[in-house]
Amino acid sequence: MTYHATVSAQLEPGSPSxxxxxxxxxxxNFAVFSEHAEQVFLCLFSPDGMREEMRLPLPERTGAVWHGYLPGVQPGTLYGYRASGPYAPEAGHRFNRNKLLVDPYTREFHGAFTDHTATFGYQHASPEGDLSFDSRDSAPFVAKSVVSDPGLFPLDAQPLSKGWHDTLIYEGHVKGLTMRHPAVPEALRGTYDGLATPAMLDHLTKLGVTAVELLPVQAIKSEGALSGRGLVNYWGYNTVGFFAPEPRYFGPEGVRGFRAMVDRFHAAGIEVILDVVYNHSAEGDQLGPTLSFRGLDNASYYRLQDDAPRYYVNDTGCGNTLNVTHPFVTRLILDSLRFWVQAMGVDGFRFDLATTLCREADGFDRTGRFMTALRQDPVLAGVKMIAEPWDIGPGGYQLGGFPAKFAEWNDHYRDTVRKFWRGDAHGAQELGSALLGTAHVFDKRGRRVWSSINYAASHDGFTLGDTTRYEKRHNEANGEGNRDGHKANFSEKFGVEGPTEDPSIRAQRARRQRNMLATVFLSQGTPMLLAGDEGGHTQNGNNNAYCQDNETTWIDWASLDPEQIAFTAALSRVRRDNPILRQMDFLHGATRETDRRKDVEWRGFDGKPLNWGDADLATLCLHLRGNAESVTGKALSDEVFLAFNRTEGELDLLLPTTAQDLWVREIDTSKAAQTPTPIVGERISVPAQSVSAFVLKRGSAQ
Structure with a gap:
C-alpha cells in the first residue's frame, strides 16, 4: 500500500521550532536548516524507495529554517531534500538540486548508499573536476530518510550516573565483540541484540566492567576508496547521520534493538558510552559525494579555507571539518547528544578528535562557543564526557586542556607504560607520574584524578597482545602499502616477530601483558581495557585495522587465554575492593593532618629514597595512604604498597614496618593465578619482571 493517495499535495506553513x-x-512537520539556499524541496518516495512520487517546495522560511507541514504523511514515509542555489565552488557554494539529500535529523534510514558517480555534484570524469556540474539524479544511489514513529523513540530514558571513581571502561566494537562468540546465538551475532545477550553480560560482569565504550554506532558510510579495494570502514569514523543508529548492526528488533540493548546493560549495572564523530562527515573533501550537508549549505556546515573557499579546512585528516562554531551546527550536535541520552539511554560520549570541536578562529579555546553551550545543557550535565584530546590541525595536541567536566584519553600514559616495561631510558621517571594520574598534566582548574583515562592499548594501534608479538606493523591487508598506522608502537617481540610455539617466549609475552594490565589497574585515574586484551587477542600485527571487518578484528573467544581473563578479573577485584587505588584527588606527598603521615611515598626495594636521576632506574615502590578525603564517604584508612621490578633478577623487598597490621600480597604478576598471601615478617621476594601489590589488613597480625 502506498501513502500518496492519502497525502495532501499542498504543504501548509508548519513550524520551524x-x-x-x-x-x-x-x-x-518538516524543518531543515539552510542559510544560503534559494529554495528547498521536500521529496517523497514510494515505500520501496525506488520512485520519487512528490517534489514539493517547502513553503515557508523563518530565518535560516525552511519548513512545511504535510497532512496525511504517516510514520514510515520515505523522504529526502533537494536544495537549489548557486553552484559556485570557488565561492564555497555547491547547491545542485539534482542531488537527493538526507535529512541531517533523520532517525532512520531506508536502503543504502551506493558508490556511484551520480552522487557527486560535479562530473566525475571532467577535466574541470569539481568546478564542473553534474545534472544526473542521485536518488537511486542515496539512502532515504524515514519519518519515524514517535513511539520508537520515547524520551524517557534515565542514565545510570555511576561515579567516575568507580568506573572501568571496556572499549569494543558491536560486531567485533559478538561475531565469533560461541554462546551468542548465530542470528544475533554482529548486532545490538547480540551484544547484550547473557553470555556477553556475564563476561563483562565477571571482569568488573562498569561501562562499555562502543566504537561509532551512528549511521556510517564507507569511503569509496575502500569500496574499490573490497574493504569497508569497519571502525565507523565516517558518519552520515548523527541521530540514526547504524543499520548494519540491526538484529531481529531492528532500530528498537539499540534501546533494548542499553536497557539490558543498565539492568546489569553497566553504562553505555558512545564514541561520536562530530568533527567531520562522510562527504569528504571537494571531490567527495554530495549526500547531505554539502548540498544543503556547504558554506555553513563546513569550515572552508579563507583564501580559497573551494577547499575545506582539513584539521581532521578526513577531508573536511564541520563548522562547529556555527549556531545551527552547534545546535545539530547538541540535539543529537540529547537524543542519544533521552531516547536511547546512553550514559556518556567519547568525542573523536575533540580538539576540533574547541577550535575557534584564533585556535583552541576550551571556553569557546561549543564547549560553553555543551556545559550549559541541563540534559547533558549528568552524563560522562571523554575527549580524544588531539587532531592534526595547528596546536592540535591538547592533552590536559579540556574543561573539568571531561576525562581525556591519555596516550602519553599508554606510551609510558609500554616504554617502561620495554626498558627504555628514563622509563621509571615517566611511570612515576603515570601511576599518580599524570598530575603535572591534569591537576589544574579543579580537575580530578579520574580525568586521566589510562590504557595500554585501544582500538587504534596494536592490541595489548600484539605489543608483545610484533615490533613492526603489518598492515598490508589495508591496501596502502603498509604505510598507514603508527610507526612508534613501543613494542617488543621477544626474539620472534609474530606467533611462536616456543614456551619460553610465550611465557615472557604473557608476563609482559600481565605487567601492563596490572600497571593500568593499579594506577590512579580511570582504567580502560580494550576488548579482547583480557585474553591476549591478536590482530596479527595490524595496528590500523579500521577497514578489516573480518577475523582480523573479530575477537576469537575460543582462543583467548582463560588464565589471563581470570587474572584481569582479579586485578579488577583488587581495584574495586581498595578505594585507595581509585581516589578523587591527586596525591603529591603532602602530610595528612589526621596522622601526620604523607599521603604517598616513593622508595626503593631497600627502603631508601629512590635515585630519580638514574636514567636506568628499573625498580620502584609506591606506598599509597591517600588523603583524608574519601570516595566512599569515610576517611581512607587502608594502605596499598606497590613494587615494580623490571630487572631480570629476583629481588628482596623490605616492606614498610607495621605494628598490629599485616601485609597481604594480592597481586603477583609472575604468575597468572592470584591467591591473596599474608606476609610474615618484613621481607619478601619479588620475582624478576613483575609487579606485586600488597594491601595492609588492619589488626590482622594479632
Missing part, C-alpha cells in the same frame, strides 16, 4: 520530520498524529 523543531528541526527534522515529526509526526503529530495527523501529518508530519
Amino acid at each position: 523543531r528541526l527534522g520530520a515529526h509526526f503529530d498524529g495527523g501529518g508530519t
Whole structure:
C-alpha cells in the first residue's frame, strides 16, 4: 500500500521550532536548516524507495529554517531534500538540486548508499573536476530518510550516573565483540541484540566492567576508496547521520534493538558510552559525494579555507571539518547528544578528535562557543564526557586542556607504560607520574584524578597482545602499502616477530601483558581495557585495522587465554575492593593532618629514597595512604604498597614496618593465578619482571 493517495499535495506553513520530520498524529512537520539556499524541496518516495512520487517546495522560511507541514504523511514515509542555489565552488557554494539529500535529523534510514558517480555534484570524469556540474539524479544511489514513529523513540530514558571513581571502561566494537562468540546465538551475532545477550553480560560482569565504550554506532558510510579495494570502514569514523543508529548492526528488533540493548546493560549495572564523530562527515573533501550537508549549505556546515573557499579546512585528516562554531551546527550536535541520552539511554560520549570541536578562529579555546553551550545543557550535565584530546590541525595536541567536566584519553600514559616495561631510558621517571594520574598534566582548574583515562592499548594501534608479538606493523591487508598506522608502537617481540610455539617466549609475552594490565589497574585515574586484551587477542600485527571487518578484528573467544581473563578479573577485584587505588584527588606527598603521615611515598626495594636521576632506574615502590578525603564517604584508612621490578633478577623487598597490621600480597604478576598471601615478617621476594601489590589488613597480625 502506498501513502500518496492519502497525502495532501499542498504543504501548509508548519513550524520551524523543531528541526527534522515529526509526526503529530495527523501529518508530519518538516524543518531543515539552510542559510544560503534559494529554495528547498521536500521529496517523497514510494515505500520501496525506488520512485520519487512528490517534489514539493517547502513553503515557508523563518530565518535560516525552511519548513512545511504535510497532512496525511504517516510514520514510515520515505523522504529526502533537494536544495537549489548557486553552484559556485570557488565561492564555497555547491547547491545542485539534482542531488537527493538526507535529512541531517533523520532517525532512520531506508536502503543504502551506493558508490556511484551520480552522487557527486560535479562530473566525475571532467577535466574541470569539481568546478564542473553534474545534472544526473542521485536518488537511486542515496539512502532515504524515514519519518519515524514517535513511539520508537520515547524520551524517557534515565542514565545510570555511576561515579567516575568507580568506573572501568571496556572499549569494543558491536560486531567485533559478538561475531565469533560461541554462546551468542548465530542470528544475533554482529548486532545490538547480540551484544547484550547473557553470555556477553556475564563476561563483562565477571571482569568488573562498569561501562562499555562502543566504537561509532551512528549511521556510517564507507569511503569509496575502500569500496574499490573490497574493504569497508569497519571502525565507523565516517558518519552520515548523527541521530540514526547504524543499520548494519540491526538484529531481529531492528532500530528498537539499540534501546533494548542499553536497557539490558543498565539492568546489569553497566553504562553505555558512545564514541561520536562530530568533527567531520562522510562527504569528504571537494571531490567527495554530495549526500547531505554539502548540498544543503556547504558554506555553513563546513569550515572552508579563507583564501580559497573551494577547499575545506582539513584539521581532521578526513577531508573536511564541520563548522562547529556555527549556531545551527552547534545546535545539530547538541540535539543529537540529547537524543542519544533521552531516547536511547546512553550514559556518556567519547568525542573523536575533540580538539576540533574547541577550535575557534584564533585556535583552541576550551571556553569557546561549543564547549560553553555543551556545559550549559541541563540534559547533558549528568552524563560522562571523554575527549580524544588531539587532531592534526595547528596546536592540535591538547592533552590536559579540556574543561573539568571531561576525562581525556591519555596516550602519553599508554606510551609510558609500554616504554617502561620495554626498558627504555628514563622509563621509571615517566611511570612515576603515570601511576599518580599524570598530575603535572591534569591537576589544574579543579580537575580530578579520574580525568586521566589510562590504557595500554585501544582500538587504534596494536592490541595489548600484539605489543608483545610484533615490533613492526603489518598492515598490508589495508591496501596502502603498509604505510598507514603508527610507526612508534613501543613494542617488543621477544626474539620472534609474530606467533611462536616456543614456551619460553610465550611465557615472557604473557608476563609482559600481565605487567601492563596490572600497571593500568593499579594506577590512579580511570582504567580502560580494550576488548579482547583480557585474553591476549591478536590482530596479527595490524595496528590500523579500521577497514578489516573480518577475523582480523573479530575477537576469537575460543582462543583467548582463560588464565589471563581470570587474572584481569582479579586485578579488577583488587581495584574495586581498595578505594585507595581509585581516589578523587591527586596525591603529591603532602602530610595528612589526621596522622601526620604523607599521603604517598616513593622508595626503593631497600627502603631508601629512590635515585630519580638514574636514567636506568628499573625498580620502584609506591606506598599509597591517600588523603583524608574519601570516595566512599569515610576517611581512607587502608594502605596499598606497590613494587615494580623490571630487572631480570629476583629481588628482596623490605616492606614498610607495621605494628598490629599485616601485609597481604594480592597481586603477583609472575604468575597468572592470584591467591591473596599474608606476609610474615618484613621481607619478601619479588620475582624478576613483575609487579606485586600488597594491601595492609588492619589488626590482622594479632
